[in-house]
Amino acid sequence: xxxxxIEKQLKAVADLNRIKLLACMKNGEVCVCDFVxxxxxxxxxxxxxLKKLKEAGIITERKVGTWKHYRLVEEQTPLMKGILxxxxxxxxxxxxxxxxxxxxxxxxx
Amino acid sequence: xxxxxIEKQLKAVADLNRIKLLACMKNGEVCVCDFVxxxxxxxxxxxxxLKKLKEAGIITERKVGTWKHYRLVEEQTPLMKGILxxxxxxxxxxxxxxxxxxxxxxxxx
DNA sequence: ATTATATATAAGTGAATGCTTATATAAGGA
DNA sequence: TCCTTATATAAGCATTCACTTATATATAAT
Numbered sequence: 001x002x003x004x005x006i007e008k009q010l011k012a013v014a015d016l017n018r019i020k021l022l023a024c025m026k027n028g029e030v031c032v033c034d035f036v037x038x039x040x041x042x043x044x045x046x047x048x049x050l051k052k053l054k055e056a057g058i059i060t061e062r063k064v065g066t067w068k069h070y071r072l073v074e075e076q077t078p079l080m081k082g083i084l085x086x087x088x089x090x091x092x093x094x095x096x097x098x099x100x101x102x103x104x105x106x107x108x109x
Numbered sequence: 110x111x112x113x114x115i116e117k118q119l120k121a122v123a124d125l126n127r128i129k130l131l132a133c134m135k136n137g138e139v140c141v142c143d144f145v146x147x148x149x150x151x152x153x154x155x156x157x158x159l160k161k162l163k164e165a166g167i168i169t170e171r172k173v174g175t176w177k178h179y180r181l182v183e184e185q186t187p188l189m190k191g192i193l194x195x196x197x198x199x200x201x202x203x204x205x206x207x208x209x210x211x212x213x214x215x216x217x218x
Numbered sequence: 219a220t221t222a223t224a225t226a227t228a229a230g231t232g233a234a235t236g237c238t239t240a241t242a243t244a245a246g247g248a
Numbered sequence: 249t250c251c252t253t254a255t256a257t258a259a260g261c262a263t264t265c266a267c268t269t270a271t272a273t274a275t276a277a278t
Contacts, residue, residue, distance in 0.1 A: 066244075
């Protein structure tokens, strides 16, 4: 891996709130509204964090009606594979709102 | 690993210059003067980078006369093990100055 | 003791970061 | 169409960061 890509991905995950976002997504897709509850920060702040993770190639999104579901990309770099292994899944963010039961999030496990 | 420790170590390595410092130290001990040449930044700037890596438990130091040699700590966290695997060694910083041949850096490989 | 060398710390500065509130965009339902 | 809901973007602000130059500390040599 290029050092510049390593730096970009490390910068993207070197933040406690973004680590928590990744911890949430280890269980599957999560919608933005749930992230807001988990982190206790504003919705725009969550959007900005998700944008950084997406630009680093770590997560991807899927639109479901008005909602947007985010998940880890399948093909992670070796760097990210190792890092994600060390982040413990956060189960309490598992899509408590209606949105996540609309577009087919039930087949995750 | 605790999320806060993960964050601390990720923040410590999420910088291109500090990634290069680690790349240098993959070959063994390096003294500060050599880092200055490799990075092309001032000596105080190098000192400050090294301090961050040390405070994150990633590197350690050894005093050799007036010089100070830095190296990766032997016991890395699983997180750091994975990250260090992805950083390519930088050979051009391999102690060209006298200092590194004083305290016994020859038995590295 | 004085001087020189290697490194660390202090202080200052511009750029980047992470948050906020306000607003824009997009989709769904009345 | 109009209103509501979900998310993204814009703008502003306080904090952090990475650098610089200047200075302090520590060791070695004269």
